[in-house]
Structure formats: structure tokens, C-alpha cells
Amino acid sequence: MRYKLFGDSGLRVSELALGAMGFGTESGWGADYETSKKIFDLYANAGGNFIDTANIYAAGTSEKFCGDFVSSDRDHFVLATKYSLQDRMNDVHYAGNHRKNMMRSVRESLKRLKTDFIDVLWLHAWDFTTPVEEVMRGLDDLVSRGVVHHVGVSDTPAWIVSQANMLAELRGWTKFVGLQIEYSLIQRAPERDLLPMAKAWGMTVTPWGALGGGALTGKYLRGEKGRLPENSPRLNERNVAIAKLVVEVAESLGATPAQVALKWTMTRDLSVVPIVGSTKPEQLAENLKSLELELPDEAMQKLNAATAIELGFPHDFLQSDAVKNAFGQTQRLISK
Ligand SMILES: NC(=O)c1ccc[n+]([C@@H]2O[C@H](COP(=O)([O-])OP(=O)(O)OC[C@H]3O[C@@H](n4cnc5c(N)ncnc54)[C@H](OP(=O)(O)O)[C@@H]3O)[C@@H](O)[C@H]2O)c1
Numbered sequence: 001m002r003y004k005l006f007g008d009s010g011l012r013v014s015e016l017a018l019g020a021m022g023f024g025t026e027s028g029w030g031a032d033y034e035t036s037k038k039i040f041d042l043y044a045n046a047g048g049n050f051i052d053t054a055n056i057y058a059a060g061t062s063e064k065f066c067g068d069f070v071s072s073d074r075d076h077f078v079l080a081t082k083y084s085l086q087d088r089m090n091d092v093h094y095a096g097n098h099r100k101n102m103m104r105s106v107r108e109s110l111k112r113l114k115t116d117f118i119d120v121l122w123l124h125a126w127d128f129t130t131p132v133e134e135v136m137r138g139l140d141d142l143v144s145r146g147v148v149h150h151v152g153v154s155d156t157p158a159w160i161v162s163q164a165n166m167l168a169e170l171r172g173w174t175k176f177v178g179l180q181i182e183y184s185l186i187q188r189a190p191e192r193d194l195l196p197m198a199k200a201w202g203m204t205v206t207p208w209g210a211l212g213g214g215a216l217t218g219k220y221l222r223g224e225k226g227r228l229p230e231n232s233p234r235l236n237e238r239n240v241a242i243a244k245l246v247v248e249v250a251e252s253l254g255a256t257p258a259q260v261a262l263k264w265t266m267t268r269d270l271s272v273v274p275i276v277g278s279t280k281p282e283q284l285a286e287n288l289k290s291l292e293l294e295l296p297d298e299a300m301q302k303l304n305a306a307t308a309i310e311l312g313f314p315h316d317f318l319q320s321d322a323v324k325n326a327f328g329q330t331q332r333l334i335s336k
Pocket of ligand 1: 018019020021022029030052053124154155180181207208209210211212213214215217219225226227228258275276277278279282283284286287
């Protein structure tokens with residue numbers, strides 16, 4: 001296992017993060033305490049230090065398990081949790097990005113995690129309601145108090161993240177150093193704006209769903225069952241064709257489809273630390289081996305070509321010859 005700086009901070013995180021959404025069975029799937037502990041130990045013994053949980057995962061059970069698992073060596077681990085999604089049904093103060101919910105949620109996370117600080121607090125998803133200024137000021141207050149060390153943002157449009165970071169920079173507040181997004185061979189939409197935005201701000205990208213929730217592991221093609229229902233969009237015709245290609249590429253490399261799918265997300269022109277989800281120790285053992293896999297250019301080209309998306313406006317327009325010519329001949333002579 002190697003380590004990366006988290007965004008433009010000095011925090012050192014392992015090159016693969018452990019997704020703890022499946023710790024606890026309250027959501028109707030996932031691993032019980034004993035199995036979760038085995039998964040955690042396997043990850044930690046492989047050198048992994050970056051644990052991703054959330055207030056909402058398995059109704060708080062995931063945080064409780066993570067708190068237990070890191071308690072004997074708390075400072076060794078980078079414990080990341082999230083706030084925003086609801087802890088109580090039909091209560092306006094128990095969901096949202098606003099300051100009141102932020103402070104309440106963090107207070108309760110600290111109790112479940114049995115710790116007095118959170119290494120990385122993620123805003124889980126943008127609520128399109130709270131002012132950006134309130135969010136960034138609240139997060140900065142938590143950092144000033146030492147309750148939170150670093151902040152990241154998940155599932156939020158690029159223009160809002162940029163607005164938030166620029167505001168924080170100008171005010172001397174803590175900026176988002178991590179971006180958590182769905183990103184995989186079946187979900188490349190972040191290439192339009194989110195990935196270039198992360199690169200511009202020096203953020204580390206932590207993809208979730210890198211295995212398409214299991215769709216890219218090839219198990220559904222083999223008729224095996226998992227947490228995805230048969231009618232899941234992740235198993236639609238396009239995605240099944242992509243999964244078949246991943247199987248083919250994996251076979252040609254003597255690897256498994258999960259390893260190919262994970263490694264593909266890491267082979268980007270920016271800092272990427274995938275969050276890998278596993279509900280069985282054997283799955284994690286297989287996934288960890290993706291770190292040793294080399295994806296040759298030919299395999300990358302095949303995968304890229306079969307999964308490419310249209311970038312759309314303004315990206316395609318700006319790349320068109322008509323626009324390039326409209327900048328004049330001298331544009332070609334300029335480099336950075
Ligand atoms: N910020 C967000 O909104 C957000 C959203 C989702 C997740 N996350 C984070 O990202 C992490 C990963 O997300 P995810 O679990 O949705 O995505 P994922 O990593 O694409 O899928 C993980 C699932 O794939 C299956 N799997 C994993 N390894 C396998 C293998 N080697 N062979 C066969 N099947 C395998 C397991 O499903 P089965 O249990 O069915 O076997 C596992 O639960 C979560 O734990 C969480 O920390 C964040």
C-alpha cells in the first residue's frame with residue numbers, strides 16, 4: 001500500500017479507501033459485526049488507513065462499528081464521516097446542509113464513533129437550500145475547534161463546489177480538499193466538469209460505485225446474486241455490455257473484472273483514491289490486488305472507447321475546429 005496527500009492538505013491517506021456503507025445490516029444488506037471486523041482487519045493489515053462512513057449508513061451502525069474498530073489505535077487511522085442526509089424522518093432539523101443540522105450531526109457522529117475528532121468531514125449531498133456561506137463558515141468553525149481536521153464535498157455540482165472554495169479562499173476559511181463522486185466505467189459523467197474542477201482546485205477525487213455496486217465484477221453475468229435488484233439501471237443493456245468487455249479485458253490480463261474496474265478509476269490525470277465497498281473478506285482480498293495490476297495502453301484504449309460519453313456543450317463546441325480557427329492561427333503557438 002502506498003499513501004497520497006489528501007488534496008492540497010498534508011493529510012496522508014492510503015491509495016485505496018475502505019467503504020463502510022455495508023457495515024451493519026439495517027439497510028437490508030451488508031455485513032454483521034464479525035464479518036465487518038474481518039473486512040476491517042484485512043484492510044488495516046494490508047496498510048489501509050482511510051475509512052469512509054456516514055451518519056446515515058445502516059442507521060448509525062456503520063459509525064458504531066468503525067468507532068469500535070479504530071479505538072485501539074485511533075491516531076493511526078483517517079476516519080471520514082458525512083453529514084446532511086436524514087437521521088430522523090420528517091424533522092427539518094435532522095437533515096440538510098445547514099449549520100444547525102451540521103453541528104447536531106457531528107455531535108452524534110462523535111458519540112457513535114467514540115472519538116473526539118473526525119479526520120475528514122464530508123458534506124454528503126448538496127441540498128440546494130442552504131447558503132454556501134453558511135456551510136463554509138460552519139465547517140470552518142468545526143475545524144477551528146479541532147473537532148474536524150479536513151473537509152470534503154460529495155454529490156454536488158461543480159459550480160457550487162467552485163463557488164464554495166473560492167468564497168472560503170477569499171475569507172481565509174477551510175476549503176474542500178476532497179471530492180466524493182460516483183465514478184466508474186459505467187458512470188463517466190464527472191469527466192464533463194467535476195474532474196476538471198477537482199484538478200483545478202488540487203482536490204483528491206474519491207470515487208464511489210467504482211465497481212458499479214457489483215455490476216462490473218461480472219458476478220451478475222454469471223447469474224450470481226448480490227445487492228443489486230434485477231431491474232437496477234446498473235444492469236441495463238449498455239452496462240451489461242460494458243461488464244462483458246471488462247470480463248474480456250480481465251481474462252486477457254490474468255486479472256479479475258473487479259480489479260480491472262477499480263484500477264481503471266485510478267489511472268487518471270489527477271489524484272484519485274477509490275472507496276471500495278466489500279461485504280465479504282474474500283471480495284476485499286480480491287479488490288486489494290488491483291493495486292498491483294498494470295493496465296496496458298491497449299486495454300485502457302479499449303475500455304475508454306467502449307464507455308466514452310458525449311461531453312456536450314460547451315466542451316464539444318470549444319473543441320470544434322470552427323471555434324479553434326476563430327481564435328486565429330497564433331493560438332497554436334501558445335503553451336503553458
Ligand atoms: N457519497 C455517496 O453518496 C456514496 C454513495 C455510495 C457509496 N459511497 C461510499 O463508497 C463506498 C463504495 O460504494 P458502493 O458499495 O456503492 O460501490 P462499489 O464499490 O461499486 O460496490 C461494492 C459492492 O460490490 C460487490 N463487490 C465488491 N467487491 C466484489 C468482488 N470482488 N466480487 C464480487 N462482488 C464484489 C459487493 O456487493 P454485494 O454485497 O452485493 O456482494 C459490494 O457491496 C461505500 O461503502 C461508501 O463508503 C458513497
